[in-house]
Amino acid sequence: MKLKDKLKDYKPLHWLYNLLHAKQLQHNKDAYKKYDVHKPLFDSISSKDFPDKTSRAWLDVNDSANVVSTKHSFQYFTPDVQQQLIGWSSKGFLHLNRYFSIEQVDEVNKAVDELINQKHLPITHDNKVMHGYKHSPVIKQMMQDEGLKKLLSFVLDKEVLPFQTLNFVKGSGQRAHSDSIHMTTYPLGYLIAAWIALEDIHPDSGPLFYYPGSHKLPYLLNDEFENYSTRLKLGNKQYSDYEDVTEEILSQNHFPKEVFLPKKGDVLIWHANLIHGGTPVANPLLTRKSMVVHYYAKDVIKYHEITERPSLMEEE
Template identity: 30%
Template sequence: MNPFAQIVSSIKRRISSSSQSPMGMPPEPEHLETGVARNWDINPKDFPWFDQPNALELLEKRRSAEHLSDEDYNLLRKWATDGYCVVSGIVPDELLDTMMLEIDQLWIADRVCEGLDFHDLKVGPNDAPIKLTHAEVLALETTERFAARDKSNWRIHSFQEYSPSAKAIFYDAELIRLTSLIFGYPSIPEATINFMYGSAQNAHQDMSVFHVFPPNYIIGCWIACEDISPDSGPLMFYPESHREPLFSEFKDYPQTNLRTASPELTQAYTSYVEELTRKYERHLFHAKKGDIFLWHGQLLHGGSEIKNPKLTRKSYVIHYFPPEMNVGPHMKGPFNW
């Protein structure tokens, strides 16, 4: 058994062996064939414990039944109340530095990472951002390649498949323990992104980007790979906004979300979120290197305005799900990405 499987197995045994546990386990996920459409019946009773009306009562019972430490209890209370929590001291600086060095080396590599893409690269001075494969990036003339690197707000996905250091962070035992603790169910890391600069992304909810069933079984994890300057476009978020329901126009969620929505529905969602942000106070995450921001799938978040585009905002994002609750492979296209 590999180390990751051992971690998940240990957590699952701990949860299932607690006969006093106040939480009902989530419904067993159905084993579906990839690409096969089905009807999805959303029942709020199947939502995670922290989204139940009596979440804080359930937490008190968990504290007793699972002998939670004060630190874990406070983290879970913060999560249930505000929709996020911040931890630090988990990922060593040396590991973050090595990962960033491995990303830098992609631009001068003598071997192609097959399947690795660079998103939103601007090659020509007036060109729109495009996606290029690693092979296409290395084929650019050297000065053109470095110019594209330095002037583009680019990102890469799934770097853990190519980088030993990114993989070590991806499978970090404490991050898996914490996200499993929040779910009350074993978690699996998936869907990573490495950012070099601030995203300047509009506020959104991850539930509207991913296909998750039952709803809200997703945790976002944003790791600062350097001290974040306030002028670089820090992560923005809206505490307590996780209590908002799913966008009502995604009528057959998880089939319909931003990945499958029409342009008209996408615009309706954008307007809806803009209105929601007026209900909550915006916060900025002024992170130090190694700080980790964990957030609920319904928490409004995005990238704040970039005041100095020359400043980097190096970060590594991981998303966690219980097994088989990321149901994206079972959705029917066409897809927007």
């Protein structure tokens, strides 16, 4: 392991980095007070700071089949979306057909190509462009889509804040995981994601897969895969250890596996704890253009469980 990677395990370096980005930590100030957290905003934070390892989100505590139709705003969604909202508690996802127009999608694809070709942003080792919204008004406009935010706010029963975009050119091939190990909230369950198809997705391009109902599993957090940390150092488990445990849990529970083959402009919305990933790329010549937007609920504590770092959020 390189020295640079070893140093990332030491929390004091995280604290220094956080202090240099103090303004981007202010979003947690009121939430720390609300949930009785007594530590500096720049300090490490993880699930061991909280006694409750369950979700308090209303569609986790209640069955969506019984409660969504009681909300006044439910009537403003299309019949198809209403029906899917009724099944949210059992499935953990929604599929919006042709939500974005071909023109909107083409504009985003053009913007992503420009960011890559002009070397504003690199393509990472797992085939994605991070935070394109910071460089492209077109990407930011899709990220901030009002209709999408209203739907996601309905699902969480809290106002949502988009905070990250990931643009994929090719399939990621990522193993099964839940977003909550990366982007975590207290109370649990107040993250939500939207996966947007920027082209018709071919079955050989490494399409997304997910396990309906897997969001009802207990949250797999650091302690649950023995990733024990100290005051000054992160745990010695690797991310691959987390993935191994996730696959073991899946083998024990036998959830059905679905592969997502959407059309251009389709959107898949998934629960914070829904297990998903990318299938292997069968044809490396094929692209799998897509964009993921992650949203936090506004008034909760936002952090990253596996690295025990508070989330950095831009000021509104």
